[in-house]
Amino acid sequence: MDLTVHTYGHIDSMFYTLNAIAMLMNHKFGEAVMLVMTMSSVAYYAMRMSYAGADAYKAHLAKVVGMVAMVYFMLLPRADMMIYDHVSKKRDKVDNLPLGFALPVGILEGFGDLLTGGFEQAFTQVDSTNYRDYGSVFGARLIQESRSWRIRSPEFLENMGNFIDRCVMLDAMIGYHYTPEELLKSDDIWGLIKAKAATLRQTSVRIGKTKSLMSCKAAADDVIDPAFRLEIESLEKKSRGSDIAEAGQAVYVLRTFDRLTSNFKKNIELSFSSYVGSNANAENLIRQQMMMNAIKNYSDDYGYARASATQESNWRIAGDLAGTYLPILMSVLKGLVYSSFIFMLPMLIMSGGWGRYLGYLTLVASFQLWAPLNAVLNMFIDIYSSTTLKAISDQIVSFSTMSRIGNYTDKIVAVASGLQLAIPFLAFSIIQGGVGGFIHLAGTITGASQSAASQAANESVTGNKGFDNYSAGNRQLYNQGGFKTDWNESYAAGASSYQHTDGTMEKVTGGGNTLFQSGMGFTASGGATAYRQEDSRHAQVSEGIQAAESMHQQDLRSISSAQSKHFAKSADYISHLAQREHNGESFAYEKMGEQGEALRQAVNHAKQLHDTKGYGWQQSASASAEIYASAGLNAGIFSEGISTKAGVSAENNSNQSTGGGTHISRDNNAEQNKSNLEKAMANSTWAKENSIDTGYSDSVKESYEELQRAERQASISKQQVDDWHQAKNVIDSQGASSSRDMYQEVAEGIKRDYDVDAKTAQKMADQRSPEAQKVWRKLQDNDHYVQNIVSNISHSRAEVSGEIATEKLDRFTNENSGKISQEVGKDVKQYAANQGMNIDNFKDNIQNAGKNLQEKHVEVIAENATQ
Structure with a gap:
């Protein structure tokens, strides 16, 4: 017959225990122990027989014979044992165990297995999770375990929290898609939420490192639903190898074999169907529980009466201990008792063998009653709990019923675990033929109830009642109370x-x-005075505007001075040339092209004024220089501080009527004439070729560059003034909507800089002492907010003007220059010729009319200059 050890979970511990016994018994150490003990015992009893009487030696001889029989018939022969675990359906084999251990243990284990099978058949309901295949209170333990099924992925947890806040709570409170009552009573919360998710309202969703907004409907379909499937797969993978996943298998496999299939979902469906009456599939049950835990964390309720709560608390404490240790208690005790056979070996040999051996087998036999007794206990728990749980849930696992189901399964597991603690004592007492085990079991059941009833009765009689109170580290001294009445309503749910x-x-x-x-x-602290941050920033802006405007006014004065100097140098040059021409000299203006023509006209106008009006050379030259050099200076940012002495203002476009009635609209090229005149007077090479002192050219060039520098500096300072005014608008707009008191920072600064306590620092801040003012100024200096605004404004302007904008424009021009026709004039001439128009005649008429207007314009300016 096969010698087998039967376990109900934790097959590894039993395998290692039996393997250790075989290893030690087959080692040289085991053989040496048996040899030494046998020889010592033979020598001892031989000596006792030599001193014994005629008939007394027979008793000692019988012990020697019994010892030799035990050694040769029970210890030296070897046998193999199989280990079968009925919960995980795994098996393994251990070789070379002593026959004296393997034979009785195998027989008793076989008897216990037959007894357990018979008890299971007699005392177990058809559709329940029996002890033999599932272990103790499997269904209730699984339902209790389901309450801890929560979303564990950080990303999914964040998305679900945002989804519930935006897409579930609001819809439930509004009551359009579903009411709170429908949400609480639904047996498929996620199905209800997903089907009626809002399409317009949005929620924040994180996918990897990206965070975006999605509609509630899209988030439910594309993010939350796939995440649920991944979370269920993760839970199933995590549970692989546990009793929940392995219990209920039909085929035995080797202990080291990893099953490819799991009963995880099947056992969930079986437990909820048996206990609650729910026919939902495993994935829906897991998702339902995760959804309920995500909406609200449940907590265990206390009983309605103090006695019931105390009794449940006693059972709960005992149940927590039993629930932790009972699943492995049978395997642990079996392992300890079976491994103690090694230590029993010397005593069995020395004592003659059989008396102690039978005592050892009695202890082994008691283990075989654990499984049948647990089967009976499972029956009562299953019958009682399944009926009550079905009544509670009405065969629906919903938000409103899961709290009561969870509380009741906690109680079931606690009571069952507490009763299971008595089974080891009861089994051993039955083997010994006593009734002490039943007395111990009754004491276990009634002890908690009697203690709870006694405490509740005492509180009811004395009126000193306490419920859910927690007190630690309290101390009261010299308390006095007065006539205090407070009937104000206070409610927070x-x-x-x-x-x-x-x-x-x-x-x-x-x-x-x-x-x-x-x-x-x-x-932050507050005091009798305030240190407003916005006041400090307004003051910084005002100071910045004053400083910028002051700098700009100084730059304008520099322009005026540079302009006067430049006019004087230009007049000296023109006067020098006019006098020399008046004396009969001539100069090659044509070598400088348009520039020379501008200089020739200025010199001719000076001579004309001298000859026709009788002005002096310096006066005539000054008027002529101002006519050309002042063009464009009255416009733009300089209009407030600069004007020509001649009262002339030149514009780029003019509409003039000629004497012949011809209306002409043209560009008078004022800026071009001015530029040509400046370049001609600064041409020292031409001056040297015409025997003119180059000092005139150098002076004009130097004064012109000085004027240009002054103008650029004034332009920069004007932009800074505009930047500060824009910053003021920003500060004004922000100050109207936000305000911050820097009192706390001032107090902290006083404490830090002057090493005073908090009270002294507060007093100094309230009084605005010199120390407080110094700290306040330091905080203002460290506040670069206004400067940052001005810098941002300057940077933004530089993006659309100045060198950066010019660089962008040049880059754009270079990239797109090929797209523009370079022969526009040729096309225009061709079109005019096709229409019968003579462009050259139009051009000559325009040039003649322009020349006449220019001469009239110069005469008018010259007359005004002399008045």
Whole structure:
């Protein structure tokens, strides 16, 4: 017959125990122990027989014969044993075990297995999870375990929290898609939410490192639903190898074999169907539980009466201990008792063998009653709990029923675990033929109830009642009370508040909204005076505007001075040339092209004024220079500080009527004439070729460059003035909507800089002492907010003007120059010729009319200059 050890979970511990026995018994050490003990025992009893009487030696001889029989018939022969685990359906084999251990243990284990099978058949309901295949209270333990099925992925947890806040709570409170009652009573919360998710409202969704907004409907279909499937797969993978996944298998496999299939989902469906009556599939049950845990964390309720709560508490404590240790207690005790056979070996040999051996087998036999007794206990628990749980749930696992189901399964597991603690004592007492085990079992059941009833009765009689109180580290001294009455109503449901280490108060409302409160009285101090940050910034802006405008006015004065100097140098040059021409000399103006023509006209006008009006050479030259050099200086940013002495203002475009009635619209090229005149007077090479002192050219060039520098500097300072005014508008707009008191920073600065306590620092800040003012100025200096605004404005302007904008424009021109026709004039001439128009005649008429207008314009300016 096969010698077998039967386990109900934890096959590895039993395998290693039997393998250790075989290894030690087959080692040289085991053989040496048996040899030494046998020889010692023979020598001892031989000596005792030599001193014994005629008939007394027979008793000693019988012990020697019994010892030799035990050694040769029970210890030296070897046998093999199989190990079968009925929960995980795994098996393994251990070779070379002593026959004296393997034979009785195998027989008793076989008897216990037959007894367990018979008890299971007699005492177990057809559709229940029996002890032999599932272990103790399997269904209730699985339902209790299901309450801890929560979303564990950080990304999914964040997305689900945002989804519930935006897409579930709001819809439930509005009641259009579904009401809170429908949500609580639904047996498929996620199915209800997904089917009726809003399409317009959006929620925040994180996918990897990217965070975006999606509609509730899209988030449910594309993000939450796939994440649920991954979370269920992760839970199933995590449970692989546990009793929940391996229990209920039909085929035995080797202990080291990893099954490819799992009964995880099957056992979930079986347990909920047997206990709750729910016919939902495993994935829906897991998703339902995760969804309920995501909406709200459940907590165990206390009983309605103090006695019931105390009794359940006693059972719960015992149940927690039993629930932790009982699943492995049978395997542990079996392993300890079976391994003690090694230590029993010397005593069995020395004592003659059989008396102690039978005592050892009695202890082994008691283990075989554990499984049948647990089967009977399972039957009562299953019958009682399945009926009650079905009545509670009405065969639906919903938000409203899961709390009561969870509380009741906790009680079932606690009571069952407490009763299981008595089974080891009961089994051993039955083997010994006593009734002490039943007395111990009755004491276990009634002890908690009697203690709870006694305590509740005492509180009811004395009126000193306490319920759910917790007190630790309390101390009261010299308390006095007065006539205090407070009948104000106070009610808070589902709300909580928490104060952070920095003083910020966080409050979570019953609807799930999170509120934060900080500032004065929470994270900052307040006093009799205020140090307004916006006042400091307004002052910084005002000072910045004053400084910028002052710098700009100085630059304008520099322009005026440089312009006067440049006019004087230009007049000296023109006067010198006019006098020399008047004396009969001539100069080759044509070598400088348009520039020389501009200089020739200025010299001719000076001569004309001298000859026709009788002006002096210097006066005539000054008038002529101002006519050309002042073009364009009255426009733009310089209009307020610069004007020509001649009262002339030149514009780029003019509409003039000629004497012949011809209306001409043209560009008078004022800026071009001015530029040509400046370049001609600065041409020292031409002056040297015409025997003109180059000092005139150098002076004009130097004064012109000085004027240009002054103009550029004035332009920069004007832009800075505009930047500061824009910054002022920004500060004014922000100050109207935000305000911050820097009192706390000032007080902290006084404490830090002057090494005073907090009270002294507060007093100095309230009085605005010199120390407080110094700290306040230091804080203002360290506040670069205004400077940053001005810098940002300057940078933004530089992007659309100045060198950066010019560089962008040049780059754009280079990239697109090929797209523009370079022969536009040729096309225009061709079109005019096709239409019968003579372009050259138009051009000559325009040039003649322009020349006449220019001469009239110069005469008018010259007359005005002399008045």
